[in-house]
Amino acid sequence: MNRIQSKLQEDKKLLSIYFSAGYPRLEDTKEIIESLEKNGVDMIEIGLPFSDPLADGPTIQASSTQALKNGMTTETLFNQLKDIRETVSIPLIIMGYFNPMLQYGVEAFCKKCQEIGIDGLIIPDLPVDVYNEQYKSIFQKYDLINVFLITPQTSIERINFIDSISEGFIYMVSSASVTGSSSGFGDEQTSYFKRIADMNLNNPQIVGFGISNNETFTQATKFAKGAIIGSAFIKHLSNFGIDKIKTFTDLILKNK
Amino acid sequence: MTYNINNKGYYGEFGGAYIPEMLYPNVEELRQNYLKIMAEPSFKEEFDQLLKDYVGRPSPLYFAKRLSEKYNTKIYLKREDLNHTGAHKVNNTIGQILMAQRLNKTRIIAETGAGQHGVATATVCALMGMECIVYMGEIDIARQAPNVARMKMLGAEVRPALSGSRTLKDATNEAIRDWINNPVDTHYIIGSVVGPHPYPDMVARFQSVVSEEIQWQLKEKEGTTKPDYVIACVGGGSNAAGAFYHYLEDTDVKLIAVEAAGKGIHSGESAATSVLGREGIIHGSKTLLMQTNDGQITEPYSISAGLDYPGVGPMHAHLYKTGRAEFMSITDDEAMKSGLELSQLEGIIPAIETSHSLAIFDHKKFKEDDVVVINLSGRGDKDLQNYIDYFKL
Numbered sequence: 001m002n003r004i005q006s007k008l009q010e011d012k013k014l015l016s017i018y019f020s021a022g023y024p025r026l027e028d029t030k031e032i033i034e035s036l037e038k039n040g041v042d043m044i045e046i047g048l049p050f051s052d053p054l055a056d057g058p059t060i061q062a063s064s065t066q067a068l069k070n071g072m073t074t075e076t077l078f079n080q081l082k083d084i085r086e087t088v089s090i091p092l093i094i095m096g097y098f099n100p101m102l103q104y105g106v107e108a109f110c111k112k113c114q115e116i117g118i119d120g121l122i123i124p125d126l127p128v129d130v131y132n133e134q135y136k137s138i139f140q141k142y143d144l145i146n147v148f149l150i151t152p153q154t155s156i157e158r159i160n161f162i163d164s165i166s167e168g169f170i171y172m173v174s175s176a177s178v179t180g181s182s183s184g185f186g187d188e189q190t191s192y193f194k195r196i197a198d199m200n201l202n203n204p205q206i207v208g209f210g211i212s213n214n215e216t217f218t219q220a221t222k223f224a225k226g227a228i229i230g231s232a233f234i235k236h237l238s239n240f241g242i243d244k245i246k247t248f249t250d251l252i253l254k255n256k
Numbered sequence: 257m258t259y260n261i262n263n264k265g266y267y268g269e270f271g272g273a274y275i276p277e278m279l280y281p282n283v284e285e286l287r288q289n290y291l292k293i294m295a296e297p298s299f300k301e302e303f304d305q306l307l308k309d310y311v312g313r314p315s316p317l318y319f320a321k322r323l324s325e326k327y328n329t330k331i332y333l334k335r336e337d338l339n340h341t342g343a344h345k346v347n348n349t350i351g352q353i354l355m356a357q358r359l360n361k362t363r364i365i366a367e368t369g370a371g372q373h374g375v376a377t378a379t380v381c382a383l384m385g386m387e388c389i390v391y392m393g394e395i396d397i398a399r400q401a402p403n404v405a406r407m408k409m410l411g412a413e414v415r416p417a418l419s420g421s422r423t424l425k426d427a428t429n430e431a432i433r434d435w436i437n438n439p440v441d442t443h444y445i446i447g448s449v450v451g452p453h454p455y456p457d458m459v460a461r462f463q464s465v466v467s468e469e470i471q472w473q474l475k476e477k478e479g480t481t482k483p484d485y486v487i488a489c490v491g492g493g494s495n496a497a498g499a500f501y502h503y504l505e506d507t508d509v510k511l512i513a514v515e516a517a518g519k520g521i522h523s524g525e526s527a528a529t530s531v532l533g534r535e536g537i538i539h540g541s542k543t544l545l546m547q548t549n550d551g552q553i554t555e556p557y558s559i560s561a562g563l564d565y566p567g568v569g570p571m572h573a574h575l576y577k578t579g580r581a582e583f584m585s586i587t588d589d590e591a592m593k594s595g596l597e598l599s600q601l602e603g604i605i606p607a608i609e610t611s612h613s614l615a616i617f618d619h620k621k622f623k624e625d626d627v628v629v630i631n632l633s634g635r636g637d638k639d640l641q642n643y644i645d646y647f648k649l
Contacts (some may be wrong), residue, residue, distance in 0.1 A: 027588060050551075050552065051420065051552040051553045051554075052420065052425065052426075052429055052538070052539075052553050053429075054275075054429055054433065054436075054539075054540075055276040055278060055436065055449070056431070056586060058419065061419050061420070062419075065420065067418075069553060073550045073551055075550075075553070097537075098274060098537055098539045099536045099538070099547070099551040099553070100550060100551035100552070101551070102535075102536060103534075103547065103549065103551030104549065104550075104551070121454040124277070125273060125274045125275060125276050125537065126274065127273060127275065127280075128277075130272065130274070141455070148277070149276065149281075150277060150498040151277055151278050151281075152281070153278075153280075153281040153439050153440075153558065154277065154281070155281075158280075164491075172423070173278060176436065176437060176438070176439045176440075177276065177278075177436065177437050178278075178433045178436050178437060182525060202524050225588070
């Protein structure tokens with residue numbers, strides 16, 4: 001069983017954290033991952049930086065741009081993660097846009113992920129049908145789970161289709177927005193979370209976009225299996241550096 | 257083999273819709289409806305009427321006598337520069353605003369580089385009384401002040417794109433983000449044959465009026481609908497798509513696409529995508545684009561703001577890959593010289609984009625009886641300062 005699948009079976013709400021690899025400094029990647037695990041994070045999305053991240057707001061784009069300036073490349077990231085499984089055991093997902101993977105070679109990319117011990121990929125701009133027709137067998141060959149997104153605008157029919165081809169969890173985008181834009185969830189989001197929960201899908205849902213503190217984390221996980229935090233964590237890194245990761249996770253999980 | 261789009265939204269291996277799920281409902285709504293709407297008699301009637309009475313179509317097909325004498329061949333200029341707002345761009349914005357109305361959208365967004373598409377969008381929004389937001393790179397706002405002023409005069413809001421390289425590609429990113437944030441009431445008027453399917457096809461169809469007119473106009477003048485060559489400049493490629501459209505499958509008609517070589521193809525400051533680009537994904541489309549080995553999109557350069565896009569539309573990628581169109585590249589200096597030449601031989605000041613296509617006569621010899629049609633995509637008013645500075649006039 002893939003690490004993502006085992007993690008999803010644990011009887012708890014999952015906290016997943018996204019950050020841009022190579023930010024704030026090129027060499028921080030490994031230390032951030034280790035520190036997140038140590039401080040109670042259940043799963044990590046390692047952002048592969050891209051020059052033109054269409055689905056991301058200003059915070060993630062800025063960190064991505066800085067990471068590229070720092071010299072981050074696909075090869076560099078793979079080198080940094082080479083021995084990550086000696087120290088880290090939680091699920092690791094690489095999240096990035098499709099073009100850098102296409103240039104690396106999709107199969108070579110997947111193979112490398114498996115060698116390192118990456119468990120899944122999130123590729124916002126790889127359409128579901130293209131994945132299904134062209135890449136599914138490659139992902140499966142290297143035991144990688146591809147995570148798909150749904151939004152409040154996604155039709156029931158399409159949600160059911162996405163559920164049918166998902167093998168881990170569904171990434172539930174909280175509202176019609178790019179990353180890092182909303183503050184707090186209103187009735188509209190709550191009823192959307194509930195509506196999806198009531199569909200009793202095969203795959204659990206993890207909510208992303210707009211989660212920044214304990215309150216939004218609690219709201220999001222009332223109906224969903226877990227939540228993903230990206231922009232708020234990156235802001236924390238920008239403000240306080242990588243030594244203060246515990247302050248952030250404590251805030252989200254309300255640890256004292 | 258077809259050179260046009262297939263029913264899956266691809267030109268050969270290029271095209272498709274590589275978009276985040278957040279954009280899926282908007283793009284899918286458009287995909288399901290655009291052909292149906294364009295085929296409605298009331299749509300066609302309104303589109304044709306506006307092109308005639310508002311844009312001033314048909315644009316003349318002008319036999320350029322002195323230019324023809326100089327290069328010893330028969331050169332016709334398709335005068336898109338005479339359209340309202342000064343370029344071919346308005347053909348597409350008229351079509352898309354009518355499309356937006358029929359999809360019950362109330363808010364329009366657009367991206368612009370040099371500002372020509374922004375002005376054409378602001379114009380049709382004023383015409384239809386719709387809210388208009390134009391994203392423009394902060395750097396472009398500074399260097400294209402007259403067009404920024406035009407958009408404001410027309411009632412549009414110009415929002416600076418502050419991310420990345422702060423030029424056209426970033427303005428496009430910002431417009432796409434706006435669409436993600438406003439999925440219900442907003443239509444995104446893309447200005448070229450780029451972006452996710454169905455945009456490249458929809459924009460090409462709206463621009464295809466150019467080659468439709470060339471066919472009958474040439475018939476009147478030369479007794480044939482077919483020129484030997486059709487030549488157009490390519491940034492994203494909308495004017496070329498329009499000029500090529502009705503000749504795509506007719507291989508008797510040779511197609512030439514002219515890209516901007518900037519300061520020289522290998523100078524590091526160029527926008528010659530067919531030479532410097534590789535297959536990849538940009539703005540939701542699989543096509544040729546300029547990028548690093550690592551797949552990061554790079555910033556192109558051309559003296560002409562309308563040609564410095566790091567990709568080409570998927571139709572052009574296909575025309576390049578199949579050899580259906582010949583791709584040539586012209587430097588800043590060659591283009592500027594040809595712009596001055598046309599001004600003084602024919603009394604027509606062309607946009608610098610268009611000047612690139614005029615420069616190919618120094619690179620390629622045509623036969624005396626060849627009929628060569630050049631799409632004169634825009635007028636040079638917007639570029640006067642550039643010409644003045646360049647020639648120290």
